[in-house]
Amino acid sequence: xxxxxxxxxxxxxxxxxxxxxxxxxxxxxxxxxxxxxxxxxxxxxxxxxxxxxxxxxxxxxxxxxxxxxxxxxxxxxxxxxxxxxxxxxxxxxxxxxxxxxxxxxxxxxxxxxxxxxxxxxxxxxxxxxxxxxxxxxxxxxxxxxxxxxxxxxxxxxxxxxxxxxxxxxxxxxxxxxxxxxxxxxxxxxxxxxxxxxxxxxxxxxxxxxxxxxxxxxxxxxxxxxxxxxxxxxxxxxxxxxxxxxxxxxxxxxxxxxxxxx
Numbered sequence: 001x002x003x004x005x006x007x008x009x010x011x012x013x014x015x016x017x018x019x020x021x022x023x024x025x026x027x028x029x030x031x032x033x034x035x036x037x038x039x040x041x042x043x044x045x046x047x048x049x050x051x052x053x054x055x056x057x058x059x060x061x062x063x064x065x066x067x068x069x070x071x072x073x074x075x076x077x078x079x080x081x082x083x084x085x086x087x088x089x090x091x092x093x094x095x096x097x098x099x100x101x102x103x104x105x106x107x108x109x110x111x112x113x114x115x116x117x118x119x120x121x122x123x124x125x126x127x128x129x130x131x132x133x134x135x136x137x138x139x140x141x142x143x144x145x146x147x148x149x150x151x152x153x154x155x156x157x158x159x160x161x162x163x164x165x166x167x168x169x170x171x172x173x174x175x176x177x178x179x180x181x182x183x184x185x186x187x188x189x190x191x192x193x194x195x196x197x198x199x200x201x202x203x204x205x206x207x208x209x210x211x212x213x214x215x216x217x218x219x220x221x222x223x224x225x226x227x228x229x230x231x232x233x234x235x236x237x238x239x240x241x242x243x244x245x246x247x248x249x250x251x252x253x254x255x256x257x258x259x260x261x
Contacts, residue, residue, distance in 0.1 A: 003240035006031035009082040010239070011075075013066060013119065014089030016043035018188035019138060022228035023086050026236040028055035035079045037062040038089065066090075066115035067107065076122030081130060084239045085123045087116040088138040091190050092153035094197055100152045113156045117163065124167070124176060131175040134239045137164045138231070139250065141184045145258045157182070161250045168248030177247040179238050184254025185216065187225040221255045 010027045014020035015036035024036050028051050036051075038044055041063035048059045062078055064071040066089050090112030093104060116137055127133025142150050143157025161180050168178030185191060192209065199205060199212040217224050234253050237243055252258060 001242065003030055003236065003242055005084075005236070005240050008032045008084060009035070009079070010084040010086065011035040011037065011079050011082045011123070012086040012088060013037045013075075013115070015086075016040060016047045018190055019183060019186060019228045019231050020086070020088040021047055022232035023088065023138075023235050024051055024059075025055070026229070026232035027084070027239075028057045028059075030236060030240075031057065032084075033058040035060045035062060035082065037064050037066070037075055039063065039065045065111075066119060067111035069110075069114065069118055072115065072118035073122050076119060076126070079123075081126055082123065083133055085120065085133070085135045086138065086235060086239070087119060087135070089115055091193075092150075092156055094150045094153070094194060096149055097151050105152050108152055109156055112153075113159060116160055120163075120167070120178075124171065124178075127176045128171070128174040133176045135167075135171075135176065135178045136235050136239055137178070137180045138235065139164070139180050139182050141182045141252060141254050141258055144182055144250075144252060164250055165248045172247045177244075179243075179246060179248075180250035181231065181235055181238065182250055182252045182254065183226065183231045184252070184257055185220065185225045186228055186231055188228055191225065220257055221260065226253065226255065 010032045012020055012024050015024045016038040024034055044061040044063055048061050051059050062075055064075045066072055092108040092112050139160045140157045142154040143161045146154040164178055164180035171178050195213045196206045196209040199209045231253055
């Protein structure tokens with residue numbers, strides 16, 4: 001199937017590892033020119049080297065901390081006219097409302113919520129003026145299935161789901177599609193950190209995270225965590241011409257676990 005992505009310019013945030021890197025690899029495999037962003041210049045260069053070696057595509061690195069508001073506009077300007085934006089940067093700590101103080105809550109939202117919004121504002125204006133483009137927001141299942149022990153993340157993700165739907169309903173009038181993707185439990189470095197935290201809370205020992213991970217995976221319909229490349233395949237498809245009638249929606253990729261008791 002020709003996804004008609006060859007030669008497209010794609011910006012992916014949080015692209016040095018995990019789902020972001022998998023998305024970069026997915027677009028690279030389709031022959032896209034990449035802009036990859038994250039806070040660490042060193043890890044970006046490592047990601048760039050891997051992508052160039054395997055796929056032979058153009059890759060530009062942009063070390064920006066997107067929790068700093070002016071950096072979103074700077075990143076948008078540095079990338080010029082892009083065809084696809086994948087918002088993926090951000091990790092929100094777990095905890096109940098009495099465990100997440102104001103400073104921690106705001107710091108997390110500055111990157112995951114306002115980082116998405118600010119960069120979208122900059123890129124969407126350019127796409128709208130050009131009459132074409134796709135924005136895919138990688139969000140998370142906690143916005144669909146809210147959890148008190150992940151209250152800051154649940155609230156953030158629910159807001160980003162609404163943001164994606166609201167903008168995507170209007171953006172199509174200007175040739176731009178906006179879609180959200182909710183990954184469930186995906187085996188990334190960030191997910192392992194979450195499992196370590198859970199092992200410390202429930203078992204009293206962070207080093208028992210593999211035991212906790214196996215226990216969590218056993219509750220999945222497929223008895224495993226998802227893989228970053230499985231999320232990336234969905235993101236790449238949604239950004240392609242094959243999904244040209246899809247906007248203002250959020251697609252869950254969690255093996256149906258959110259609908260199970």
